Amino acid sequence: MSTLEVNKITPVSGGTTVQVGESGDTINIPAGATIANAGTSTGFGDSLRPNAQNLIINSDMAVAQRGTSFSHPDTNNDAYPVDRFSFLTGSIGAYTSTQETLSSGAAYDAGFRKAARIDCTTAQASPAAGDYFLFQYKMEAQDCMLFKKGTSNAEKMTVAFWVKSNKTGTSQLTVKDGDNDRICAGTYAISSANTWEHKVINIAADTTGAFNNDNGAGFIFEWWLGGGSSYTSGTAPTAWEARTDADRGANNLSINDNTANDWAITGIQVEVGEYTSSTIPPFQHESFGDNLIRCYRYYEHTGSEGNTMVASGQTTGNTTMVCHLHYHPKRAAPSITLGTALTTNQHNGVAGNVTTKSTSNIRTTDCEFRITHDAGTANFAIAQGMSNVVINNTGQGLEINAEL
Amino acid sequence: MIVTKAKYCKDRDGNNVSVNATIDGKDWSVPMVEDNTHYQAILQWVADGNTIQEAD
Numbered sequence: 208m209s210t211l212e213v214n215k216i217t218p219v220s221g222g223t224t225v226q227v228g229e230s231g232d233t234i235n236i237p238a239g240a241t242i243a244n245a246g247t248s249t250g251f252g253d254s255l256r257p258n259a260q261n262l263i264i265n266s267d268m269a270v271a272q273r274g275t276s277f278s279h280p281d282t283n284n285d286a287y288p289v290d291r292f293s294f295l296t297g298s299i300g301a302y303t304s305t306q307e308t309l310s311s312g313a314a315y316d317a318g319f320r321k322a323a324r325i326d327c328t329t330a331q332a333s334p335a336a337g338d339y340f341l342f343q344y345k346m347e348a349q350d351c352m353l354f355k356k357g358t359s360n361a362e363k364m365t366v367a368f369w370v371k372s373n374k375t376g377t378s379q380l381t382v383k384d385g386d387n388d389r390i391c392a393g394t395y396a397i398s399s400a401n402t403w404e405h406k407v408i409n410i411a412a413d414t415t416g417a418f419n420n421d422n423g424a425g426f427i428f429e430w431w432l433g434g435g436s437s438y439t440s441g442t443a444p445t446a447w448e449a450r451t452d453a454d455r456g457a458n459n460l461s462i463n464d465n466t467a468n469d470w471a472i473t474g475i476q477v478e479v480g481e482y483t484s485s486t487i488p489p490f491q492h493e494s495f496g497d498n499l500i501r502c503y504r505y506y507e508h509t510g511s512e513g514n515t516m517v518a519s520g521q522t523t524g525n526t527t528m529v530c531h532l533h534y535h536p537k538r539a540a541p542s543i544t545l546g547t548a549l550t551t552n553q554h555n556g557v558a559g560n561v562t563t564k565s566t567s568n569i570r571t572t573d574c575e576f577r578i579t580h581d582a583g584t585a586n587f588a589i590a591q592g593m594s595n596v597v598i599n600n601t602g603q604g605l606e607i608n609a610e611l
Numbered sequence: 612m613i614v615t616k617a618k619y620c621k622d623r624d625g626n627n628v629s630v631n632a633t634i635d636g637k638d639w640s641v642p643m644v645e646d647n648t649h650y651q652a653i654l655q656w657v658a659d660g661n662t663i664q665e666a667d
Contacts, residue, residue, distance in 0.1 A: 540642035566640035
């Protein structure tokens with residue numbers, strides 16, 4: 208091998224490009240060498256957000272606070288088999304959505320152990336016009352600012368994910384602008400049945416419609432799985448347009464048409480800029496704990512471990528008033544459901560016989576519970592004072608919900 | 612979201628501060644703030660001709 212020792216290589220007179228090698232060649236950079244870039248590099252897969260967390264929360268589908276299996280009856284229905292992601296089934300058959308545990312396959316080999324999955328249990332091969340069927344994720348508008356949407360510097364977006372279905376064919380990811388009611392889409396093809404495949408979709412930049420800098424919905428991602436003509440009779444828009452429902456699910460796999468059908472997804476990655484399957488930056492895996500904390504901004508479920516003390520306060524007469532602090536400040540003042548297993552235990556161990564429960568002064572950080580008791584509860588009347596609010600069995604309890 | 616029942620809840624001062632609602636078959640205490648998606652659904656339910664019951 209000969210060695211060329213020069214300080215500079217420049218194009219021939221009049222030229223502007225220097226080529227190294229030919230197509231198919233390999234250009235080796237030895238170990239210990241450094242490429243120093245003082246200009247602009249393209250095509251190297253450099254992230255515009257190096258070392259940043261994934262823009263999508265729970266993108267590896269690891270957190271499932273609500274449970275891991277949900278039935279979707281043949282009505283308008285939505286469920287979150289994993290945190291932050293929901294399957295929406297609108298009178299288009301019945302389904303079971305689950306958090307699937309992976310044990311093999313390309314997604315498993317890529318480091319993913321959980322997926323969101325839906326199985327058709329009652330088929331609807333001829334959906335009515337307004338029926339819909341999709342998998343959805345919503346970003347807060349204030350977290351979408353780095354895409355500079357609605358400005359002359361608007362950025363393209365790349366969405367990558369692992370997907371598997373028993374059905375092959377072309378399906379669609381539609382990205383919706385929740386503030387300005389606009390949509391853009393990309394399609395992906397499932398080539399092999401029952402096989403995890405990695406898909407990379409580019410979404411155009413949009414110089415129209417800036418997001419509100421607030422906690423409302425910004426980008427809404429919709430993976431369409433089926434639908435009636437109101438949502439499927441159009442064409443996937445590869446440029447941003449005012450919302451046209453017929454375009455939103457123009458390509459879908461009609462997972463609704465047979466009870467043998469299923470669809471699963473994991474490893475969702477959203478990047479600023481345009482990437483291909485060979486240039487997209489590596490998926491940013493998070494620890495389970497970091498992931499869970501990010502999920503708490505939208506939902507928390509207390510009491511799944513059983514006999515969990517969720518608050519402590521004062522009993523006066525037949526009423527216990529307590530202040531509950533949420534695990535994490537919420538996106539907005541949350542809705543709260545007090546499970547049927549929620550009881551009060553007084554300092555002397557006497558359990559109150561709860562007759563009514565209500566919540567007030569609900570804020571992003573805390574709320575107040577007011578629990579009244581049956582006046583006939585044994586020993587209760589003499590046990591005024593400090594009370595603990597307890598969830599006394601597994602699977603029920605306190606849900607605090609600030610989802611978008 | 613499907614709202615099937617809604618009733619105001621008062622605080623200690625007698626002000627309506629939240630709505631106890633049944634949404635998608637589950638009972639929720641919903642704060643009366645418009646960035647809460649359950650409250651948005653309740654407002655739509657009212658716009659569709661339904662009424663939130665007064666508090667006890």
